Amino acid sequence: MFNLFKNKNHEKENLDKLLAKSDDFKCIEYFNNKTNVSFTLKFLATLVDSKTIQESVLPYLLEENFKQIEDAKQIIPLADIQLSEDISQIEDKLFTGSVLLTVSGKENKFCFLGARKEIGRNVSLPEVEFSVIGPKESFVESLDQNLNLIRKRVPVKELIMEKLTVGTLSKTKVAILYIDGITNPENVNTVRQRIEDIEFDEITDSSYIVQIISDNQNSPFPQLLDTERPDRISAILAEGKVAIFVDGSPHALIGPTTLVEFFSSFEDYYLNWILSSFFRLIRLFAVVFSILVTPVYVATLSYHYELIPIDLMNTLVASRRAIPFPPILEALFLELTIELLREAGARLPTKVGQTIGIVGGIVIGTASVQAGLTSNILLIFIALAALASFTTPVYRIGNTIRLLRFPFLLFAEVWGLLGIVVCFCFLLTHLIRLTSLGRPYLEPLYPPRMQDLKDAFIRLSFDKQRKRPFLLNTKQPNRFHKKAAKYKKDIEDE
Amino acid sequence: MRSILKLIASVFLALNLIGCVKKEVLDDISLIEGIGFDYIDKKNILGTVVIPVYLPDQPPKSNTFSTKAEITKSILQDIQRQTADPIVTGSIEVLLFSKTLTEKLGILPLVDAFQRDPSIGSGLYLAMVDGETKELLAGQYGIRGTATYISKLMEHNIRNEDLPKSNLELFLTDFYQEGKTPFIPQLKQIGKNKMEINGISLLKHGKMVDLIEPKEMFFFKLLVDKYSEGMHLVKIDSGEAAVRSIHSSHNFELTKRNPTEVTIHIKVDGIINEFTGQELTPKTIEGLQKQFEKDIKKESLKLIKRFKDKQLDPIGFGHFVKTQTRNFDFNNWRKNQYKDLVVKIKADVKISESGVIE
């Protein structure tokens, strides 16, 4: 966009002119008394660490034997020093925090001194995917720092980090990580191709990338998994998936992914397989419950009173008697209230948010029951459904589940249970058609693959996880080699 | 690419405009939980329905509505004109018929509506009422409403006591099964808010023809139900014992043809609940077992003889012999064979426990 100027010298003048408009652009001339050389430093004060200039650059340039530009490499104690004659690099370098050094009279040769100022968080606790057991690091906004966390966990030469730049304005750095020799190159190519094809000006977060490179942008389902846990990334790299890091985003992306992966918390791998399988099943049940409970309530109360056991009839009818609305309005009213509380809680600072949650939950809930606007049974259901939707370990899918409830509600209102089934069929079809980086999203359910079911709804023990997911079609399908057939011990054998 | 959301939204709009089906919102309908039918004259019957009114923190109050009509559905039609909310039949639990009605008209024409209606489950209970159903249903029984009271009453008597299994499904099965006579329990109001099961009525072509007295019910259940429970009082010289059968079963065996002879093996596993005599020695227990076996034999044969005389077959001998015979002729069976049927009973009583004291 800014490379409109063909003539190089012209370009440099133009750059200077544009930069001069910015207040933080500094262009200072110095004079070395020892060698009688005058030199200029150009930099953007907001991007450059002034301490580095004061302590590691200026003292040496002013007091050492600095005669020509080539000497800079010897006298300045900085690691990142680069000599260049290429004018087109100047803009790039200046905006990534380098100091441009030129010696008067020889302006066509220059030297870039890396003095980038690092402002950003330190590695902190994961907030979205917190786990009680396991590592407590999470990614931060700085790409280098994030990649550092991964390199530490996968210290092998096969771990490849490809870097791309996307966004015409943001010039966001994107890193594609995979393990050479394991990951299917087809997947890497797909990711690379799609990222290269991105046409957008300002990419501020990895969420932009997810949406732009998704197979189906009109689906409410996230088609790439995002995580802030380095341990998760390193584990999925070993499985043979591709990770995408975006500079400025504390969430890394994983692909290809499947629906069930969104319901597996990474803590599952830190618990014994029996426990984690149990928790996974509970979570799955919670999700189904959360989506279906209000629609089934509406369908049953509006159309299928025959289904209700006679012992429950008293409780149900008595709680509904005084309510003037049909079940659908009652349900929508409560659902919307819960959504409001959730939105309010998410936008407010933590402490206020908690208060709002309690006030909203208790006060509004009790008041609306007492006022005869909703039945207390539905209130229990909706509260449970809301609770259940929070059990999803990945935040994004939780949002999807929130949304899914509404079409189901509408269908339940129209055709009762039959409507729920029809709506379910639509959902099922959508999921069957959906792909993540060209791989089926509903795998290992459909296409059914026994091998991948070992780590889907339940997680079998690690010695059963000998193969990498079939979904990924990896180059090296075995994770480890099975030891020579184990001798089956009898009870009393040593 | 078509967005699924857009699709759902447009479909929903279209549906809401034209495609809706009739709603039956739970609190805007009157649920009939029980119906009773009384005899008026040859053409007309009096129908009484029980509709509970549910109140918060209180047991439901049972309201009854009565009307005169010719068939079941027109009764409901008439009652619609009396209730604030439309009445629905989906949660009916009991169907009652008065004794006079069962004797004179039969219950078949009335049952048809309930068999045809898809919203009615086939697990509902049928019963005959000794007296008028209208009076019986007018009482307030228990804390769960009249109909629930009756259905629970029957349920626990079927499960633990000597009432044989019976509901709409079994009634219809027995009715349609050739060589089997259906039966339904009989209820009687014994006080303002009290009722009891006081027998089992046998129905031929839907009309009542015979009644099993409460004291015969234990043996009737042994013959009719594959597995049964119940209590029987055994008297021997050294005292009386209340023996509870905890697990009994019967088996039929076709032992001879021409004339047909069927042996029924009855096995009873019992425990002694009460003994009035001095000491309960192994010998007394043996005596009790013997006496119990004798009782079973005597009472059962008495019952079977009665059924044969009245041309009834609630035990299903006809059906049993049919399953053992190819090209079975039911007409011949009814006319000749059943009369000549010889039934032998082989009872085997085992008393295994006698409580926590010696």
Next chain:
Amino acid sequence: MNSNVPDSKKISPFLVFFLIHTMQSGVGILGFQRFIAKTAGYDAWMSIILSGLFVHILLWMMFKMLKIADGDMTSIHTFVLGKKIGKIFSSFFILYFCLFTVAILRSYIEVVQVWMFPELRTFWFALVFHILVIYIVFGGFRTVAGIAFFSIILPFYIAVLFVVIIPYADFTNLLPIFDHSVKELLLASRDMSFTLLGFETLLFFYPFIQNPERSKKWAHFGALYTTMLCIYLAILAFGFFPEAQLQKNIWPTLAMWKIIKLPFVERFEYIGVSNWGLVILPNICICLWCASRLAKQLFSIRQKTSVPAIAILCLIATSLISTRGQINILTDYTGKVGFYFNFIYVPLLFAGTLIAKKVRNREKHT
């Protein structure tokens, strides 16, 4: 023929199990007990085995033909009858599948109207159902196979739930065995075959199977499973109902549900009938897919145009049929057409294929 189906659009061989089974079990399974008991009484379960055997033989013939012609029904027709006549014959099958679609959907809507919503408008429900079907078929054959897969896996609990009614069933009803003549049994097995129809779709989706040789055993398993399921349901119904009562029930399978009472659900039919929507969904999808595929092969109409077009036709036809009498006539005709096609035309075609093969071989040698 095989070459024009890209590998990524093919399905793995064992999914054929689900495709065959799902096509065979539609609305028919809700009421077949009555028809077969009409002629063969309670010996009719033997007729099911008999017609199951026929199905296996026919499947074997189909695989043989498909292998010889190396393609689908159209290539068999071309192989045996030549290009032009083959095309005419093949085009009849578009109508055949439309008929199937209408019959299945209309019978299901009738079940819903009788058991759940008497006021349900045929047109609107059929419209939504067709939109759903179009959405599925647009996803390609893989999506269709996926729906077939789920339509068997998800409602499987229903088959298990039937265990609840066993205490109410009196299996001595089935005795004495062989109370009917062989002729009666054969007649009943002809009636049974109406229910087992649908496996002929194999002739059309065959090119979409990866490694078709390996799919053979799965196709046979699918048919076997249907037969077993039918025997299971028939024996349950025979035990549950006396003969006279069975003849009174139009949908014995559904009527059996009336007794099921679970602690949290008083009545099960409503859940069952709703769920059945998922069971018949793949039937309609496969039929529509086959019809549109044929239209593409014969008249080179894009599937994206032919699918909605056929769906609209079926929709109109479905909503024109209103009474039970008309529905019975329709299902009768569909059953008969399917029977003649499967049990008479397929063996004839099989013989034709063998002859044609011999003739060609001889031509090659000379």
